[in-house]
Amino acid sequence: MKKFFALLLAVVMVLSLTACGGSGKTETAPAAETAPAAETAQASGTAETAEAEAWKPTKTINIYMTHGAGGDTDYMGRKLAEALEKVLGVSVVVTNVTGSNGATCMQQYKDGDTDGYTLIATNTAALTGNEATGMVDFGYTAFEPVAVYGMQSGENIVVPANSPYNTLDDLIEASKANPGTIRYGISTGGGVYIQACVLTNIGGAQFNIVDVGDGAARLNALLGDSVDATSLPYSTAAQYIEAGQLKSLCTCLSKAPDLLPDQRAASETIPELVIDTEYVVLAPKGTPANIVKALNDAILEATSTEEWKQMVNDYCLQNPFVLNVEDTIANLKEQRDLFQSFVPFL
Amino acid sequence: MILQGLSAVLQPMTILLVAIGVAVGIIFGAIPGLTATMAIVMFLPVTYSMTSAQGISMLMALYIGGISGGLISAILLNIPGTPSSVATCFDGKPMANKGEAGKALGTGVVFSFIGTVIGIGLLMVLAPVLCDFALKFQAYEYCALAVFSLSMVIALTGRDMPKGLISAVIGALLATVGLAPVDSKPRFTFGTYQLNNGFALLVLLIGLFAISEVMAYAESVRKNQGYTIETNYKIRGAGFSIKEGLAQTKNAIVSALIGVGIGILPGIGGGVSCMIAYTVSKNTSKHRELYGTGIMDGVVASETANNATIGGAMIPLLSLGIPGDAATAMLLGGLQIHNVAPGPLIYQKSGEVVYAIFFAMVLSAIFMLIFMLFGMRFFVSVLKIPKNFLLPVIVVLCGIGAIGNANNLFDTYSMVAFGLMSYLLIKSKIPTVPMILGFILGPTFETNLRRVSQLASSDPFYRHPIFCVLIVATVLVVIFSTRANLKDARRAQEEELAEMEKMKAAGSDGE
Structure with a gap:
């Protein structure tokens, strides 16, 4: 009985610490006043920089x-x-x-x-x-x-390994040849959505864009043949690429990651497609x-x-x-x- | 590789971490408002600095402890500790009221263990086969599965079907608050960004079950209570006889399979599996009228299923890298941080870690069984604490849990509002459990319906046999449950009439 209460208390204490962290949404009114003050301090010249650089945190x-x-x-x-x-x-x-x-x-x-x-x-x-x-x-x-x-490590545009497309150009050309037949999986609202909009509006791709959900769900849909192509974080796709189940057409970074220099970048096909x-x-x-x-x-x-x-x-x-x-x-x-x-x- | 995995788990440090994990998990699970997911969230950063076997073993221990602990408060207080033990209340609390709290707890604990072990067994043996099955579930199949699961509401509510449906619809409507699935348009947010995230399941759950329970108790606090609280619970062994346990074999196996099945499908989770297992168990039982009055069968179905869901949920997580719920999503993060990439190559690349996970799960299940069986007499003594003291503490803990959900005070206000709503609903005799199902499954249905409508042009429904089977099954469930419910209602009405006539007759005799 005592033990149970001791445990309860311990949990309460641990949690109240976290809770305090969360309720840190304190009075914010003075923020607006300090902002111009800070600017003037900065503007008033370098005389104060010695003092300024001395700022060191003293609490959490x-x-x-x-x-x-x-x-x-x-x-x-x-x-x-x-x-x-x-x-x-x-x-x-x-x-x-x-x-x-x-x-x-x-x-x-x-x-x-x-x-x-x-x-x-x-x-x-x-x-x-x-x-x-x-x-x-x-x-x-x-x-x-x-x-x-x-x-x-970036997002990659990926297709199943047995797909006939090897580059982003292939994929876009194929979608133009048969508009609306290539299913491209996205999650509406996020970076992948922006990517798909760029592919369509700037790259001229004519996919059937379908919402699938987050990275894990897009992987699921691609493996389950519910979409023909999608974009996945490299970390999610890496093992499947290595296992020969998926292939990556390109990365959406402006250039391939430092430790994976061989990848093509999407911006080689569509210059604006940089995430x-x-x-x-x-x-x-x-x-x-x-x-x-x-x-x-x-x-x-x-x-x-x-x-x-x-x-x-x-x-x-x-x-x-x-x-x-x-x-x-x-x-x-x-x-x-x-x-x-x-x-x-x- | 198997031996490597075993030796990684059988280090003193790892065993200690598993023991701590299970104990903390049970506490988080037992306290309404704190869930297995939260335990994992809190401890995930702690595991960053451990070895992969240690870190992952501890996370597994927290997960198993957390799911199992929920039965304690469900049985003793009628407040489910986690969403996974909602259905445990149905028969667990009536058992406790009858003075069989020890038996109910013992049943819950032992069958949680059995469920966990069945789940782990299937995970170890059948993972690749089951994965292929899980991959067949895409937008169409999910859409039908959501409809099918919602049809269980009708079977679940029994005689008062309209009220059950009202409750389920309210749940589904509450789930529409926030950014809409697919297009992220804000709905019912009244311009406040706080509502953009919608309501968390946890917050709704605490409001519905904990706050309203406290309010209901507050009503009777000054009344002289008609019954005396049984303080002398004798618990011998697990609280039930071997014969009673063996009689549950079929029920446990069916429930475990339901649990594993739902676990494999990403996005459904323990909250639904316990309710479906309970409903199936009730509808296939020879004494279905006894469900809800406090019989072992109900506790067995719910607790076996929710723990079997753990093994099920690990299958797509390990073999595909696809997490099924919030807790497994955390585990995925935990694995990746330790440079274990779940997916098709996991056995080749990190085989020893996979076996370490299996052994850690078995070890956690054993610790869970030991801790909870030994702890039972302490848990039961909670009932000796006058509720005037106990319930305020629980409300505070719930408040903390609601804040801890996303470190957001707004969730606490929502919790209180749901409590008030729930109290009013209970006053109008509307059951609140279907609301949870509506709340979980409504968005699954909506999201997948919208996806299906995007797909339909190039991918018609008749190419999806699972979809068709599920829809036919739904129609059958609705027809049969409705008929059974109507029959029950008629019988009850006749009995009531007979009773009244008898009383009348007795009354006129007396005069």
Whole structure:
């Protein structure tokens, strides 16, 4: 009896810790006021930079993760948190706030505390894709981007191994010859949907586009002969390609992953078809520039280790890809402009 | 390879982690509001730093413990600890009311173990064959399967068919809130982004069963209770005799097969398997009128099926890399993080890990059996705690569970709202269980119906034999259940009339 209560209590305590993390949606009104203040501080010149660079966290940093545990975005975020703890000397806690391809979390924390202890970790396809498809009405400019810190192994356009098509051109030509007969599996609203829209509207493909669902469901449909072609994360398709059950026509990254250099890129056929999904850390709008800079420096340092390189090589099949603040913003802008150019036919 | 797998699991550290995993899983399963999925979510990051055998063994232990633990609160409190044990309440709680809490728990635990073992057995032996079968299930087949499962609602509700249907429809309607499947258009969100995600099954479940149970109790708290609480539960062994156990053989095997069958099909899960197994068991039984009054058969059907679903769900996960529900989706992530890629090559590339998983599952099942049988006397003593103290604690735990679902306070408000709704429904004698089925299957039906409509132009329905069989089966189930229900209703009415006449006669005699 006592034991049972002790257990109950223990569980309550453990959970209340998590719960506290979750209820961190505190008063956000002052954010708007601090934003101009931060800008003026920045504008008032370099006199303050000595002081500014001295920003060091003294308490726990909370990273709100837009995607669920078990996925690649979560894994990378947690690995980054682990590495950051060593550099910063404070705890870095990752909390998953999931839903709507990350939109729930971003909406909830975009106006969060601007003291540098509240950060958001997500991927760029969710950030720019949700804006392009109209799921949310804000993009990266609603945040202070901190750093792009990795590149995904990408999505590949795949067909069954016994299919007569060997390149993306074959597939598109065949669909033009017999419009509406090639079933192309997608999940509406996400990156794969954007991809299919580009294939149709820019590439001129005439598929019968059918909604199938997430990556696992698309794999299921392709194996079960419910679709003729689809797009899968490389990590999902790899084993089937190796086993000779599927073949990859191309990757949708701008160039093949560093550790798999032999793949063709979709952009060789359709220049606009580039979906570079990167992992990114954001701070709520109005977080002072010196704090953003300090966090970015910490991320650059944390990801410069051999251990990080090994992890990224194994998990993403990529070399480390970490950008400073200016490059991060430029990179996000480029990706947003590209995605926005698709808006008319999404 | 088999020996490598065995030796990876039989390390002291791994055994310890499995034991911890099972214990934590049982606690998460037993507490309404905390589920097996949550236990896995919480511990998944912890396993990142373990070896693959350790990490995966622990996740399996959490999964098996979590699914099994749900029966405790279902039987003792009439609140299912997880969606998978909804049907355990039907006969588990009446048994406890009759003073047979120990027997109900023992039955649940032993048959959970049997279900798990049957599931693992089929997983080990038949995985490749069953995978081919699972791949035949695409949009058409799912669409028909959802309709077929929904038709079980009619059989489930018994005499009060219209009220059961009302409940199922409300469930299906609640599931339409949020971004629509296929085209992601927001529906019934009233402009708040919080509603974009729709309602989580967990939140609905706590609202329907836990909150309303507390409110119903609050009604009677000041009334003098007519019965005394039996505090002296004698539990010997598993609480039931070997003979009673053997009499359940057929029921257990059928339920286990239903559990495995539903487990293999991605996206349906334990919440549905326990209800379908219960319904099938009831409708094929010789004493169907006793179901719901507190007989072992009901507990056996529900608990065997939901645990057999575990083995079933692991089949497509390991052999195809396709997760069947939220919990197995977490496990997929856990495997990938340890560089084990589920799929056709898993036996060749990570054979020792696959066997480690099998042994970890067997070990977890054994730990589960031991912990729960020994723990039973402690669990039963929960009933000795005055409900005035117990229920508020449960409400708090439910609130925490609802927040923990997605770290979102909004879910707690929804939970309370569903509690109020459920209370009103219970007051109007509308059963809430069909709502869960409607809530789970409504979206499956809608999503796949929309997909079918996209496919229909190049892929007509008569090319899908499973689809046709399921539709015919649905029609038959509806006709037969309706007839049986009407007969039951008529008989009950006649009995009532006879009773009234007898009373009248007795009354006039007295005068």
